[in-house]
Amino acid sequence: PEDGVAEVAVGLGKYIVDGGLALRFSPRHPENVLQTSELSLALRDTQTRMYALDMKGDARETSISGQKIDKPASAPSLSVDDGYNVAKLRVQDVAEKGALKYMVSTFDFRDNVIRDSDFGEGRRVVTFNNVLKHKAYPLAESVDFMLTTGQEAMQRPVEIEFAGMIGPDPKMIGPGEKHKGRLYWLQIRPIVDRKETVDEALMATPDEKLLLKSGTALGHGNIEGVNTVVYVRPEKFSSSNNSLIAREIEKINRGFLDREERYILIGPGRWGSSDTSLGIPVKWPAISAARLIVESSLPNYRIEPSQGTHFFQNLTSFGVAYFTIDTNARKKEGDPVTDLYDVEFLNSQPAVYESDFVRIVTFQTPLAIGVNGLKGTGVVVKPEV
Template sequence: ALSDAPDEEILRHFLRGKLPRRIKDDLLALFEVVDTPIAVRSSSLLEDSHYQPFAGIYSTYMVPKVTDPEEMLKMVTNAIKGVYASVFYADSKAYMTATSNVIDQEKMAVILQEVVGREVDGHYFPSFSGVGRSLNYYPLGDERPEDGVAEVAVGLGKYIVDGGLALRFSPRHPENVLQTSELTLALRDTQTRMYALKMDAAATAGQPGSDDPMDHLKVDDGYNVAKLRVQDMAEKGALKYMVSTYDFRDNVIRDNDSGDGRRVVTFNNILKHKAYPLAEAVDLMLTTGQEAMQRPVEIEFAGMIGPDPKMIGPGEKHKGRLYWLQIRPIVDRKETVDEALMNTPDDRLLLKSATALGHGNIEGVSTVVYVRPEKFSSSNNSLIAREIEKINRGFLDREERYILIGPGRWGSSDTALGIPVKWPAISAARLIVESSLPNYRIEPSQGTHFFQNLTSFGVAYFTIDTNAKRREGDPVTALYDVDYLNAQPAVYESDYIRIVNFPTPLAIGINGLKGTGVVLKPE
């Protein structure tokens, strides 16, 4: 486990291990009363730390419900071993290094949770899943940072964690949804795929008759999760109230799930027409959670829309159920911000953002790693991600930090939206910047486990849209002087990436409550 063995080899050894008989007896008793799939997930000391939560680093496996208790036992016990094995994977070890932890400090329990959902055509999923944060560093219009923010998506919440196009809203301003404010945005920036658990045991257990444990579990905890088209599931009636229909004849979106045309995940019937009190419930969870924990919180939830015949009698009316799955603290850093730094004239700035995540001054960073805009094509995003992972490893080995700049959404699993890095691949960055290009503008991302890690490490995140329209005379709110960087000598240069090292650390400041951030050019 402590070696540099590949993840697959580590998993193979863990799967050969034996669990105590009493645990197997307890599991068999559990299967008699639980008639849903089971999520097998970690609950560790470091994940629950108030200062450096390890959100989303370890594996979470979902096990479908099968009628044979012995087959179910085998799948669940393998998943438990797989969760423990994931503590020792390469990504987890890199994360430990980045957080100055040693693996001996970690203590882990495993939680079994019923998976919220219903089965539709061999696939099991909740009506919707979401994450909420009681601090919103991307407030829109009259929203305030303390109003909180939520992201929701149809299907399993893994879609949000993987950086998919979920719907973002403030629970106190549920009608204020940027993604559905214009037709073009609604068609471009809403969910088209969704995740669901495959219920076919043969498909999920690999080779049922095989003695090789690796045929029954994979390192990738999403190996038995299907990526489905929203259109297909909506046409089966499984996404009522969450989707609207695009009427191409009249070029409008109608808030129902009938008729011809593309189904668009707008949640309009819920957020605007109140078919289900989602915004009020999320606000209650965030407010209650923050009061109880005495600090800002992040929550996970999932819900079912419509009555559940198992829960209520015939003829009873029921809008559905909302399940509160998890809560953890967000670290709210309250360092003072140097106002003189924040008011530096534009000609002395390398970067300036009006949508900045983070707070305070960042010191000791003298290196900029940036994706070359003139060479950028989203078709190369996977190659760029691999190159950045190698670069990051070098920074970790040298115990150095850097500023990372690139187009689109960092960490997205969709390569069309941005560079698909996982957190351990950029863990040495102290400031991460989403920049825009004239023909490549993506809405800023928000609310994934990725962001939990950003805030807990005090890593800043800038969104810089230099294409945004502004009126004459208005101050510049977005600035990225790439020509200045290009004019500096590079310590590393490839087809896609340049690295510039300055002799003195760069001055970096972020005002989290105003959402502004600056990086100064060296004197």
């Protein structure tokens, strides 16, 4: 772990924040990348889409790198939404224009091998092999420098964000200057190390007494003073309504902030995703009063958990716990239950607020909430009613 890990993608870094298939590697072992270690893995577990800026503004139909992009007729010329002019493109289309040189390899379907070049026929595969293995650009060395220097300066492990361009840009090179590209160090944050203790008796509560149980939890310690649950009604849920739900949650959160109260937030899919098909597209201020955020699954709506860097930084910085609950995960008969969500219990309680999409239940006594960050487990005990 002390060697660090990097996650990189072609195009805008928003792709990584949204949980896309980015490439992971250790900067001290750049030649050993699990995702490209076998042909089948490289074809299955590497990036196929990328984000780029739509430079045509509010044109209804635009072209980026030769690819047509259809935009809705209501597309604004300027917006407070930072994703309004972002286009999602196929890596294959962009690579064919030569824009991803050194970052992609080519699958030779005749010989069934991947060649570390962007020439020839076949699918382009985002491997970064020419950068990580053949040293066309010192990315691994630079990332290792940033992690090491940052840790020395902050006296604790750090998390960084960076962006770069591979290949010299004539506009940036002065007379006689030669380089392989540019790397920009965007952010650095200390990784918060919390020392709270966790009540083991609480963590061992029998399943029949639990409201929530997660085998994939972030945070550590006991959370006190929370007696309200805000949850998206599973029986009414449709991803087509996610934008409406986001606005409703924002209004609810504002009320909690005004009253200086905290709550548990439960909903299907990814909280904070900019892709409304993956989850409810709230920004952090819209859920900032939550002390526990839960991403649940539905039988026909199973989404990979959130991976956004900013999302998890906010959780750790503000002491917010996070549960992923997949009650549909296939288990062998006799295996212990790792994920549990008793929505029937919540539905049976009187609501202090209820709409088509959201329900709020407040209990007389605070809920007992425990998270063991070392084991990645979390529980919420049902109150006495």
